[in-house]
Amino acid sequence: MASLKYMAGFGNEFSSEDPSCPGSLPKGQNNPQICPYGLYAEQLSGSAFTCPRYNNKRSWFYRIVPSVLHKPFNSIPQGNLSYNWDEINPDPNQLRWLPFKIHKASEKMVDFVTGLHTLCGAGDVRSRNGLAIHIYACNTSMENKSFYNSDGDFLLVPQKGNLLITTEFGKMLVEPNEICVIQQGMHFSVQVFEETRGYILEIFASHFELPDLGPIGANGLANPRDFKVPVAWYENRKVPTGFTVISKFQGKLFAAQQAFSPFNVVAWHGNYTPYKYNLQDFMVINSVSFDHADPSIFTVLTAKSTRPGVAIADFVIFPPRWGVADNTFRPPYYHRNCMSEFMGLIKGHYEAKEEGFLPGGGSLHSIMTPHGPDAECFEKASKADLKPERVADKTMAFMFESSFNMTVTKWGLETCNCLDKNYSKCWQPLKNNFNPNWKPNAK
Known part of the structure; x- marks a missing residue:
């Protein structure tokens, strides 16, 4: 097998030809009457022909025989x-x-x-x-x-x-x-x-x-x-x-x-x-003052819908980073959302649920279903000494977030035999800490 080689960049116009066939990429036009080396020209379109130039996606192949x-x-x-x-x-x-x-x-x-x-x-x-x-x-x-x-x-x-x-x-x-x-x-x-x-x-x-x-x-x-x-x-x-x-x-x-x-395909060019x-190349943006920022700051890729600011799907990660927020409950807050949130774990231990949420597993919190850190995480984070600390070291969790209200298949609920039927128990130890006599200077 030839050694793996890559070009860098996102969404750019690229061109490439196998080095064993120099000149296999036609110059100056996409579909010459006779292609170099007797190749066939074939276009792969990822968008309508009439899309605006900035989001028109297509690539040209120069291949030994066409895919038809x-x-x-x-x-x-x-x-x-x-x-x-x-x-x-x-x-x-x-x-x-x-x-x-x-x-x-x-x-x-x-x-x-x-x-x-x-x-x-x-x-x-x-x-x-x-x-x-x-x-x-x-x-x-x-x-x-x-x-x-x-x-x-x-x-x-x-x-x-x-x-x-x-x-x-x-x-x-x-x-x-x-x-x-x-x-x-x-x-x-x-x-x-x-x-x-x-x-x-x-x-x-x-x-x-x-x-x-x-x-x-x-x-x-x-x-x-x-x-x-x-x-x-x-x-x-x-x-x-x-x-x-x-x-x-x-x-x-x-x-x-x-x-x-x-x-x-001996040669190709295009942006599709x-x-x-x-x-690990993700540059994390995070709070350096107080409060836990929304997870949208960890978005790697998005698929936009026709509604401004509302995604068909976002791919979000929770990478290793520093936590420095003052006077803040640092883990994710308790939450109900107009989006569906599927989470997976590639490696390590997710900060809000260090037990039970395992690499190779997953979780789904559907639209407006409440979720958040388990009872153990809440107790630990509520009493933590708020000094700068590394978060999610040797861990990579991610989220597929969507504006669609997703339904789980029969395989997911029954056939796979992986559903954790005890999941809801992780919140049951949460206590009523309400104190009607609380004073502003009291801890």
């Missing part, structure tokens, strides 16, 4: 992938899951596609409005198989095990504490090296972008230059036994056969690409 050269698609089993939000009654309770199970290879061979499990979501893939949250849990690589999502974008958050992702644009190695985004329509294949698990946020409308910084100014949060885009890499490989291309279309899986690898980002 496949046999008809046929329906294949869905497994635990689901977009039926009505299969089970909604549940407004606070929900928490223990680490999601990964089958051992000796028990069952599971690759990335067969290891997809839909946990919750809302909206409709056909009208391109909404989102879904999935868990992937796999133990074997995709062999002579690729996948593309006709319905939307995938944001992958690895928690256990590395992913070597081959795309039409090149290869990306994505490790825990990194994320990657595979946008709508992009072919990819996933190679794994051990039992592997992670989280996926899928959006059906728009694309992920960097949040506006407003009064923060020009710098802070995730910097565009820290996002990495793969460099062109191709394979000219015939597969006599058949290469399987899987399409997720209107929430269903379909497979087609072809006699060659789809990763045959897969990309990855290392979460």
